[in-house]
Amino acid sequence: MLRVRTLQSLFKRYRRPGDIVFAWVFLALSLFLLLQLFQQTEIKPGAKFAAQPRFWPAVSLIGMAGFAMFHLLGSAWSERIAGRWIEVLLWVRSIEYAIWFIAYAAIVPYLGYLPTTLIVAVLLTIRVGFRSRFIFAVAAVCAFLIVFLFKTLLQVKLPAGQVYDFLPDGLRYIMLNYF
Amino acid sequence: MFEDLLAGATLLARWDVLVALLVGSIGGVIIGAVPGVGAAVAIAILLPATFSLEPIVGLTMLLGIYGSSMYGGAIPAVLINTLGTAVNALTSYDGYPMTQRGEATRAVSLAYSASFWGGTFGILCLILLSPVLALIAPMFGSREIFLAALLGIILVILAHRGQIFAAGMLAMFGIFLQTVGLDPVTYTQRYTFGYSFLTSGIDLIVVVLGLFALSQSFFLLTEANSTPEAKPISGSLTTGFKEVLKNKRVATVASGFGVILGMIPGTGEFTAQFMSYTYAQKTSKTPEEFGKGSVEGLIASEAANNAVPPAAMIPLLALGIPGEALTAMMLSVFYVHNVIPGPQLFQNNIDLVYALYLALIILNVIVVAFLLVSTNLMTKVIQIPTRFLGVMILILALVGVYSLRNSLTDCMIAAGFGVLGLILKRLNLPIVPIILGMVLGGIMEVKLRSSMPRLKTLMDMIDRPIAFILFIMIVLVVLLHLRTLFKEYQSNKPSKDHDLHDTEQG
Numbered sequence: 090m091l092r093v094r095t096l097q098s099l100f101k102r103y104r105r106p107g108d109i110v111f112a113w114v115f116l117a118l119s120l121f122l123l124l125q126l127f128q129q130t131e132i133k134p135g136a137k138f139a140a141q142p143r144f145w146p147a148v149s150l151i152g153m154a155g156f157a158m159f160h161l162l163g164s165a166w167s168e169r170i171a172g173r174w175i176e177v178l179l180w181v182r183s184i185e186y187a188i189w190f191i192a193y194a195a196i197v198p199y200l201g202y203l204p205t206t207l208i209v210a211v212l213l214t215i216r217v218g219f220r221s222r223f224i225f226a227v228a229a230v231c232a233f234l235i236v237f238l239f240k241t242l243l244q245v246k247l248p249a250g251q252v253y254d255f256l257p258d259g260l261r262y263i264m265l266n267y268f
Numbered sequence: 269m270f271e272d273l274l275a276g277a278t279l280l281a282r283w284d285v286l287v288a289l290l291v292g293s294i295g296g297v298i299i300g301a302v303p304g305v306g307a308a309v310a311i312a313i314l315l316p317a318t319f320s321l322e323p324i325v326g327l328t329m330l331l332g333i334y335g336s337s338m339y340g341g342a343i344p345a346v347l348i349n350t351l352g353t354a355v356n357a358l359t360s361y362d363g364y365p366m367t368q369r370g371e372a373t374r375a376v377s378l379a380y381s382a383s384f385w386g387g388t389f390g391i392l393c394l395i396l397l398s399p400v401l402a403l404i405a406p407m408f409g410s411r412e413i414f415l416a417a418l419l420g421i422i423l424v425i426l427a428h429r430g431q432i433f434a435a436g437m438l439a440m441f442g443i444f445l446q447t448v449g450l451d452p453v454t455y456t457q458r459y460t461f462g463y464s465f466l467t468s469g470i471d472l473i474v475v476v477l478g479l480f481a482l483s484q485s486f487f488l489l490t491e492a493n494s495t496p497e498a499k500p501i502s503g504s505l506t507t508g509f510k511e512v513l514k515n516k517r518v519a520t521v522a523s524g525f526g527v528i529l530g531m532i533p534g535t536g537e538f539t540a541q542f543m544s545y546t547y548a549q550k551t552s553k554t555p556e557e558f559g560k561g562s563v564e565g566l567i568a569s570e571a572a573n574n575a576v577p578p579a580a581m582i583p584l585l586a587l588g589i590p591g592e593a594l595t596a597m598m599l600s601v602f603y604v605h606n607v608i609p610g611p612q613l614f615q616n617n618i619d620l621v622y623a624l625y626l627a628l629i630i631l632n633v634i635v636v637a638f639l640l641v642s643t644n645l646m647t648k649v650i651q652i653p654t655r656f657l658g659v660m661i662l663i664l665a666l667v668g669v670y671s672l673r674n675s676l677t678d679c680m681i682a683a684g685f686g687v688l689g690l691i692l693k694r695l696n697l698p699i700v701p702i703i704l705g706m707v708l709g710g711i712m713e714v715k716l717r718s719s720m721p722r723l724k725t726l727m728d729m730i731d732r733p734i735a736f737i738l739f740i741m742i743v744l745v746v747l748l749h750l751r752t753l754f755k756e757y758q759s760n761k762p763s764k765d766h767d768l769h770d771t772e773q774g
Contacts, residue, residue: 183490
């Protein structure tokens with residue numbers, strides 16, 4: 090028996106818990122942005138209607154608000170799926186990892202790319218529940234390899250750590266340029 | 269054409285280009301094989317790292333990843349019924365049952381061979397079509413490109429059946445995002461709320477890294493840890509080529525579907541796979557085998573999805589219009605490397621176009637050769653614990669975001685989009701419309717503006733043959749969609765619930 094019956098069924102997506110919360114938030118965002126249209130965009134005298142700087146923000150935000158409204162209506166008319174707030178809690182919990190990422194970026198200019206990456210790799214590995222020394226070692230090795238590949242070999246532009254200034258001359262040069 | 273091909277080959281005949289191609293194609297296979305990474309994440313992360321490389325070197329490396337990830341994706345699809353890349357969805361339908369009945373080697377070999385057939389067929393079509401494209405592409409002026417981009421947006425929205433409102437809302441959000449900042453023509457601020465960091469706009473690469481890489485990292489980090497188990501395989505992997513030759517009709521038709529649908533924005537691998545699969549089943553002598561380990565089913569799906577990437581390069585290279593997330597990313601790859609896809613590219617840089625085609629052929633050969641000797645190594649790669657993978661993606665994402673302009677603000681914006689991407693993935697909502705909205709929205713704004721001086725009435729927009737054809741296509745697409753909706757409503761058949769959010773991963 091063919092497990093995929095029709096093109097329609099293949100492309101259909103189904104609602105998940107928390108859909109209505111997202112629909113409300115997105116509609117609120119769309120309406121907020123739409124209300125700001127006259128403050129946040131201008132009209133240039135003499136320019137054609139479709140060439141006005143306000144034209145595309147207006148088109149996109151009206152479209153966004155319209156679609157968001159229908160999406161919300163669709164959500165509201167659908168059967169409620171249990172677990173809405175548990176799902177929302179998971180979204181909120183993911184912010185912790187966003188903070189990890191921002192903190193990682195904020196520390197790099199002070200501690201340097203290599204030390205920060207090593208620390209973040211090991212700490213984050215502990216945070217997500219690994220307890221084996223082997224995994225920590227693998228995390229550290231992977232972190233080093235990432236730094237070596239991108240900073241040392243590909244010379245990707247990342248700020249050098251201020252802490253490197255305290256290193257002896259030769260080592261400081263190497264660390265500033267390659268790690 | 270042969271002179272251009274030769275000029276293209278000369279462009280590639282450099283050790284650094286070949287190394288880049290090797291690294292890209294092998295890296296792409298490995299990345300494709302790891303469930304939860306995918307080519308989109310890899311290209312997003314590596315893109316800034318290629319800034320310092322020469323255009324042809326950077327392009328071939330990322331092209332390698334783009335063209336080879338689907339090969340890798342077939343391994344977990346066949347061996348553990350988990351998708352490395354979501355476009356291998358139908359591969360698992362027949363590949364995994366074969367593994368279950370002890371034919372893992374045969375299934376993997378068939379997947380590689382069919383992929384190679386599809387990939388090569390796609391590239392050959394691209395090469396043969398090039399002279400035609402070079403002829404047609406200059407006929408695309410501002411209004412034609414505007415209409416083609418509009419058609420792309422409409423198709424992307426309509427492709428998300430059952431979630432058209434969500435897709436529309438997200439595509440519009442994408443269009444809005446690209447308007448933020450200083451308007452380049454009138455120098456007026458748009459939605460900057462007085463913040464200087466918004467004046468330069470929201471960088472597409474930052475959004476891509478947030479929505480694809482960081483969101484995937486957050487997704488893996490917040491999910492329970494799992495370690496997929498894939499058993500090593502034994503035996504020769506070359507037997508599949510003979511079987512594909514026996515089924516060359518299915519393989520060729522499937523590749524044809526891949527090429528045709530690959531050229532149409534918003535449809536891509538998934539539709540191509542589905543149509544090929546349906547065709548293969550309808551014309552098979554053993555249709556009851558489909559879904560239970562059918563050789564034809566496996567060949568159809570793998571040949572189709574591998575024929576798509578070369579075909580998707582057609583609208584991208586000839587018109588500068590991407591049809592899905594990966595080509596949207598490839599577009600920014602081109603821009604970053606100062607190669608502007610569009611009609612001029614075919615007129616002025618046809619050697620580069622042919623160099624890219626040849627690179628695609630070489631990468632298919634490299635990938636098959638690599639896989640024939642290292643499939644068992646790939647089965648080890650699959651077994652990386654998912655949370656550990658999440659940690660590594662987070663670390664890699666920093667390279668991508670921070671190296672753009674060493675901006676902490678970019679990192680914050682990317683982290684914000686990471687959370688948004690996680691919510692969308694959890695909700696089974698599509699991410700791609702945001703990216704395509706940003707890219708196609710930008711194209712539409714620029715092209716509509718530049719066509720304005722020549723337009724006296726609205727009808728002037730469609731008074732040229734290609735513009736008129738595009739307009740008719742837009743009307744037809746909308747009408748056909750309404751007809752399908754009406755038919756669906758009449759038949760009123762509920763279908764089974766399933767997750768498709770992974771299709772955005774590429």
